[in-house]
Amino acid sequence: MNDEARLYEIIEQEVLSCEDVSRFDEATLTEKMLSGGRAGSGIKISDDDDEIIITLNIIVYYGVNIPQLCYDIQVKVRRAVSEGAGVNVKAVNISVDGIDKRPE
Numbered sequence: 001m002n003d004e005a006r007l008y009e010i011i012e013q014e015v016l017s018c019e020d021v022s023r024f025d026e027a028t029l030t031e032k033m034l035s036g037g038r039a040g041s042g043i044k045i046s047d048d049d050d051e052i053i054i055t056l057n058i059i060v061y062y063g064v065n066i067p068q069l070c071y072d073i074q075v076k077v078r079r080a081v082s083e084g085a086g087v088n089v090k091a092v093n094i095s096v097d098g099i100d101k102r103p104e
Contacts, residue, residue, distance in 0.1 A: 004045070007052075007085055011043050014080045015056060015073055020064040022100040025057035051090035054081070059098040070094045 015021055024042025044055040054077060074092040081089050
C-alpha cells in the first residue's frame, strides 16, 4: 500500500470510530469528474511545504455537540496521522455538511 492510501485509511478509520459521525459526505458527480475520480470519500489531503492539510466533509447524527465533536476529531486525526504515518499535520479542517437521524 502506498503512503497516500495509508493516510486515507488512517484518517477514515479515526473519523468513523467516533460514534457521533454518521458518514462522510459524498462528492457530486462534477466534483468526481474534476478530481479525476478521487473525490467522493469526504477526505481531501493537500501539501503545504513539509506538512499536510486535511479537509473532512462529514455528516453527523442529530443531537450531537458539533463543536466538541469537531475538536475531538481534529485531535484524534492529528495524533493518528503524526504517530501512524510520521507526517506533520498543519491543520485538520472539518465541514459538517448534514445531519442524519440516528439508527434505531
